[in-house]
Amino acid sequence: MSAVIDTTATRNAAATLVGGRSPLATGAADRAIAFDARGDISLGRFQREVRAVAASLPDAPCAINLCEDRYRFLVAFCAAAVRGQVTLLPSSRAAAVVDEVLAGHPGSYCLGDHPLVPQPPHYHCLPSQLPQAAGEALTIDSDALVAIGFTSGSTGQPSANRKYWRSLQASTVQNLAALADLLDRDGSTHVVATVPPQHMYGMEMSVLLPLLGPVAVHGARPFFPDDVARALGEANSPPLLVTTPVHLRALVQSGVALPPLAGIVSATAPLTAELAAAAEARYGCEVREVFGSTETCVIARRRTAVETAWTPLPGVRVVPQPDGAAVHAAHLDTPVVLADLVEVSADGRFELRGRNADLLEIAGKRASLGDLTRKLLAVPGVDDGVVLQLDACDGPGVRRIAAVAVAPGLDAETILAALRKQVDPVFLPRRLRCVDRLPRNETGKLPRHAVLALLDG
Incomplete structure (x- = not known):
């Protein structure tokens, strides 16, 4: 299954102007870059608003973009880039996380689209009516650092990843080919996304695609099934739904009817074949799962309902290593090593065999979390x-296994009794707590510290 498709959109996305500068956005001034219930927003209007907002921003090295409205996030991100400011993308918009990122980047400020309580320090709020200013087409230095994305911390402490405009252009070319x-x-193509634009997956699929490809994105970030259906x-024309397994499961279980779709894209957590097949049957379109990370951006794709192997995107090569997998790609200056263990076939496709940190070995037996x-x-x-x-040990050097479950009507003993039929006794959770819900973040991931706090609470 080849994803190498040469299109005008991908060529435009990679365009670099004389002097090492690249277009901020591609396409004709009248093409749609965003839409909502009021209709389309043209690229021309978008560029006028970016110019005016850029002129109003405070002088600073970095900004944390907290805009809830996706179109305003898009305007604010581009305005900051035009001013030479780096957009910081924390793993969460929680006040403590924002404060920590601000502390690590002195002189930075927060940028939002409505009043916040409590208000973050150095907060700049966009006006309700965005100003406009005429001028020449906007460009960015191809080597400019435009964003720093922070990992979710699902396996430990978040880490910072620097994103340059040229690398984001190159990865967008790959994404356009993979979704062609x-x-x-x-x-x-109109896109509706349930994932926040502050997340790297949301940034790729709902910010960079409309900037550099023939895509218009809905300004909202619908959460509940009825809201998703309304936005779609x-x-x-038949839209593309960009979502996560958590949101997709809620949609399927809700029974809410959706309009005809161009397709569904899923990421941020493993998607089961059963859920993918159920969504394809209900909505009559392909569910395409993409694989990537904050460190690498999207690097592979698969149709999860019918295949287990991942097809690397154009220019991507995955090489297994003892401690994980090395990702070689055109948009990466150097190979990036992920903790995922992979098995690569002769044609370059690969299957995931768990994460290095997930592997368990107890009493000579092996399993994975x-x-x-x-x-x-x-x-x-x-x-x-x-x-x-857990970090605590149970016996010489053996770290305890625990579990948290959402299971209305069941207790821990009933769940453990069911697990005993499938799991070797040495891998049964020593602690299992039933809760009303898991502390998933906006993309459905579970930060380790939040799960540990739930167990101790």
Whole structure:
């Protein structure tokens, strides 16, 4: 399955102007870059608003973009880039996380689209009516540092990853090629995303795609199934839904009807084949899962309902290593090593075999936390859950295994009794706590510190 498709959109996305500067956005001034219930927003209007907002921003090296409205996030991100400011993308918009990132980048400020209580320090709020200013087409230095993305901390402490405009352009070319057969070949594809633009997956699929490809993005970030259906219904052609397994499961279980879709894209957490197949059957379109990380951006794709192997995007090569996998890609200056263990076939496709940190070895036996979590979720009545290894040891050098489950009507003993039928006794959770919900973040991930706090609470 080849994803190498040469299109005008991908060529435009990679364009670099004389003097080492690249266009901020590609396409004709009248093409749609965003839409909502009121209709399309043109690229020309967008550029006028970016110019005016850029002129109003305070002088600073960096900004944390907290805009809730996706279109305003897009304007604010580009305005900061035009001013030479780096957009900081914390793993969460929680006040403590924002304060920590601000402390690590002195002189920075927060940028938002409505009043916040409590108000973050050095807060700049966009006006309700965005100003406009005429001028020449906007460009950015190709080597400019435009963003720093922070990992979610699901396996430990968040880390910072620097993103340059040229690398984001190159990765967008790959994403456009990977999604080409889901996009409208003769016009603009409308995209509705449930993932926040502050997340790297949301940035790639709902900020960079409309900037550099034939895509218009909905200004909202719908959360509940009815809201998702309403936003999709505001597109003037079959839209592409960009979502996560958590949101997709809620949609399927809700029974809410959706308009005809161009396709569904999922990421941020493993998507089960069962959920992918159920969504394809209900909505009559392909569910395409993409694989990547904050460090690498999207690097591979698969149709999860019918295949387990991942197809690398154009220019991407995955090489197994003892401690994980090295990712070689055109948009990466140097190979990036991920903790994922992979098995690569002769054609370059690969399958995930767990994460290095997830592997367990107790009493000469081996298992993985990912597989144990899948078995927990397979217990009838368990709606959500996770298995993890604690820092404390139980015996010489053996770290305890614990679990948290959302299972209305079940207790811990009932769940453990079901697990005993599938799990070797040495890998049974020594602690299992039932809770009303898991502390998932906006993309459905579970920060380790939040799960540990839930266990101790």
